[in-house]
Amino acid sequence: MNYINNEKVEDLKIAYIGGGSRGWAWELMADLALDDQLSGSVYLYDIDFDAAMANEIIGNKLKDRSDVVGKWDYKASKTLQEALTGADFIVISILPGTFDEMASDVHTPEKYGIYQAVGDTVGPGGIVRAMRTVPMYVEIAEAIKAFAPKAWVINYTNPMTVCTRTLYKVFPEVKAFGCCHEVFGDQNLMREMLEDMEGIKVEHRNEIRTNVLGVNHFTWFDKMSYKGIDLFPMFKEFVDKYSETGYEQKETEADDLGDYFRSGRRVGFDLYKRYGIFAASGDRHVSEFMPPWYLKDPETVEAWGFALTPVSWRKHWREVLIDKSNKLVAGETEFELKSSGEEGVLQMKAVLGLGHMVTNLNIPNKGQIPNLPWDAVVETNAVIERDLVSPVYAGNLPNNVNALVLKHVMTQEMIVEAGMTKNLNLAFNAFTNDNLVAIDIKDAEKLFAEMTNNTKAYLDGWGI
Numbered sequence: 435m436n437y438i439n440n441e442k443v444e445d446l447k448i449a450y451i452g453g454g455s456r457g458w459a460w461e462l463m464a465d466l467a468l469d470d471q472l473s474g475s476v477y478l479y480d481i482d483f484d485a486a487m488a489n490e491i492i493g494n495k496l497k498d499r500s501d502v503v504g505k506w507d508y509k510a511s512k513t514l515q516e517a518l519t520g521a522d523f524i525v526i527s528i529l530p531g532t533f534d535e536m537a538s539d540v541h542t543p544e545k546y547g548i549y550q551a552v553g554d555t556v557g558p559g560g561i562v563r564a565m566r567t568v569p570m571y572v573e574i575a576e577a578i579k580a581f582a583p584k585a586w587v588i589n590y591t592n593p594m595t596v597c598t599r600t601l602y603k604v605f606p607e608v609k610a611f612g613c614c615h616e617v618f619g620d621q622n623l624m625r626e627m628l629e630d631m632e633g634i635k636v637e638h639r640n641e642i643r644t645n646v647l648g649v650n651h652f653t654w655f656d657k658m659s660y661k662g663i664d665l666f667p668m669f670k671e672f673v674d675k676y677s678e679t680g681y682e683q684k685e686t687e688a689d690d691l692g693d694y695f696r697s698g699r700r701v702g703f704d705l706y707k708r709y710g711i712f713a714a715s716g717d718r719h720v721s722e723f724m725p726p727w728y729l730k731d732p733e734t735v736e737a738w739g740f741a742l743t744p745v746s747w748r749k750h751w752r753e754v755l756i757d758k759s760n761k762l763v764a765g766e767t768e769f770e771l772k773s774s775g776e777e778g779v780l781q782m783k784a785v786l787g788l789g790h791m792v793t794n795l796n797i798p799n800k801g802q803i804p805n806l807p808w809d810a811v812v813e814t815n816a817v818i819e820r821d822l823v824s825p826v827y828a829g830n831l832p833n834n835v836n837a838l839v840l841k842h843v844m845t846q847e848m849i850v851e852a853g854m855t856k857n858l859n860l861a862f863n864a865f866t867n868d869n870l871v872a873i874d875i876k877d878a879e880k881l882f883a884e885m886t887n888n889t890k891a892y893l894d895g896w897g898i
Contacts, residue, residue: 443786446474449521449582451574452528453478453510454485456755458590460492461774462525463506467496468771469779470503471788478510479517485759486510492762492769501771514574518581523782526574526597527590530567531892533752537745538888539563546873546881549729551718551742554592555651556842557870560722561849562885564596565861566892568853571597575604586785588613588778589796594650598796599811599850611823612796612811614650615776620714623683623699624658624665627672636660644714646794646815647803647828648839649846651719653794653813654831655712669712677703680739694747698739701728709835718743723842725869787820797825805830810843841867856895858886 453459459478466472476493480486493508511517518524529536539559540550553559578587578601587610591597598612621639628634636642642665645657658665672681680698701717705724713720717740721728728738735742761767777793784791795816799806802814802825815826831839845867852860865871866878873881890898 441788442471442473443783443788444473446472446523446782447521448474448476448782449511449517449524449585450476450478451514451517451524451526452480452591453489453517454480454482455489455527456485456752456759458525458527459489460769461776462778463489463493463496463508463769464771465774465776465779466504466506467499467502468504468773469783471783472779472786473505474522475507475509477517477521478508479514480510483510483512488759488763492759495762495765496769499771514577515581518577518585521582521585523785524578524582524585524587525590525778526587528570530563530570530591531889533745533749535566535889535892536563536748538885540743540745542885542888543870543881546877547731548726548870548873548881549731549735549742550722550870551729551735551740552722555594555719555722556845556868557722558865558868558881558885560593561845561861561865561868562882562889564593564846564849565853565886565896566889567591567593567597568600568850569856569895571600572604572854575601575608578608579605583607585609586782587611588781592651593846594796595811595813595846596850596853599798599846600854602798602809602811603850603854609823610797611816612650612813613777613781614794614796614813616651616715616719617644617646617653617794617813618775619683619716620644620655620712623681624660624669626681626684627665627668628660631668631672631675634660644815645828646714646813647831648715648813648835649806649811649843650796650813651715652713652723652839652842653715654835654839655714656829656832658712669706673703673706676700677707694741694743696739696741700739704728704738709832711832711835722870723838726872729870781818784818785821785823790817790819792817792826795823795825797823800825802826802828803831805836806840806843807847810847812843841869856893856897858896858898861886861896 478486487510490508490510540553550557589612594612621642624642625636643659680700697717705713799812814828817824848864
């Protein structure tokens with residue numbers, strides 16, 4: 435890479451694992467095209483090479499547009515070695531398996547009265563998804579160690595904690611962090627609260643200061659402020675106002691993706707009243723970490739004001755995106771240049787010395803949360819600056835909340851170990867340790883056997 439007057443960086447190489455993506459990859463393309471300080475090449479690696487080739491065509495069309503200020507060359511790679519060698523940054527965003535496997539993850543447990551809103555992090559679906567994912571990340575980590583050991587790695591794949599932990603277990607010197615936008619939504623909720631309660635309009639979510647602590651999709655705020663004003667007293671009044679009716683945010687992913695992603699925030703409000711700090715990852719995810727209080731059945735979910743997302747919808751949306759990709763490749767539609775709201779490009783710039791930022795990241799615990807295990811991947815704020823990511827000390831989780839979080843940390847540690855050793859019995863221990871698997875042990879055995887059989891094409895060496 436070349437530095438020019440400390441204002442621009444040229445000839446960067448970004449390796450994108452999962453480069454056939456029709457979501458995250460397009461968002462990265464847009465953010466790179468809108469930034470005039472970075473340029474270089476993006477190498478797209480995907481097991482679906484045709485999808486990566488389509489993105490190569492789509493990305494390269496951007497260079498000739500007058501409204502594009504960030505000029506990048508896109509190249510589909512047939513091997514991880516080609517994509518990774520010489521990379522400055524590696525972005526990982528993969529689907530572990532197909533939506534057929536995810537359909538089993540999410541819907542097979544329903545035969546036993548277990549419901550999941552997402553099914554990609556915890557719950558029986560998250561555990562079995564992790565069984566597929568860990569061996570994939572072992573392979574990716576080994577390739578990074580061999581071909582790009584000094585690159586910075588940004589992970590977007592779920593289960594976030596498990597993926598990031600695996601990278602570090604295989605290659606302890608890896609410079610990796612996991613990124614999740616759930617906290618962004620809660621900062622925006624605080625913006626809307628200020629306008630709703632006090633008529634104060636806050637321009638950007640970054641003006642809301644929060645102390646983030648927990649694990650991915652089960653993060654908590656114990657401090658929230660705006661211009662030095664403690665927001666918790668106002669939040670208590672906000673919760674009292676909307677705890678029964680729910681509060682529909684003005685800007686959510688449901689605006690783009692439909693009713694299956696709606697949430698009235700009643701779960702988060704209820705947990706605040708019970709535990710005294712704010713569960714800050716959105717109801718669809720947070721509900722899966724708790725006992726089946728909120729996910730007892732579809733009627734209970736509806737009463738709490740959020741939605742279950744069927745995998746049939748995800749399959750439908752995939753077909754919509756494939757059609758969009760075909761039209762972009764054929765030139766029948768034009769790529770929309772719109773900021774994604776994600777922070778990947780900003781994070782790259784900060785690592786390169788073109789800025790400085792504080793944001794929530796998933797990285798190993800080096801004492802930022804003292805009462806969670808050392809080296810377990812946790813989510814807190816971190817400082818990003820030239821070639822350095824430093825966790826911000828978040829402090830201890832309150833004991834009542836730590837009792838909830840610690841169980842999941844230990845279960846995730848268990849499933850990482852199971853995935854790395856392909857230990858089926860240990861994976862079952864993790865499965866039955868999950869809060870949502872609150873069924874008879876014999877039924878749990880039947881469910882686990884059916885779910886793992888449904889995904890056995892991705893469980894080579896597990897003895898299934």
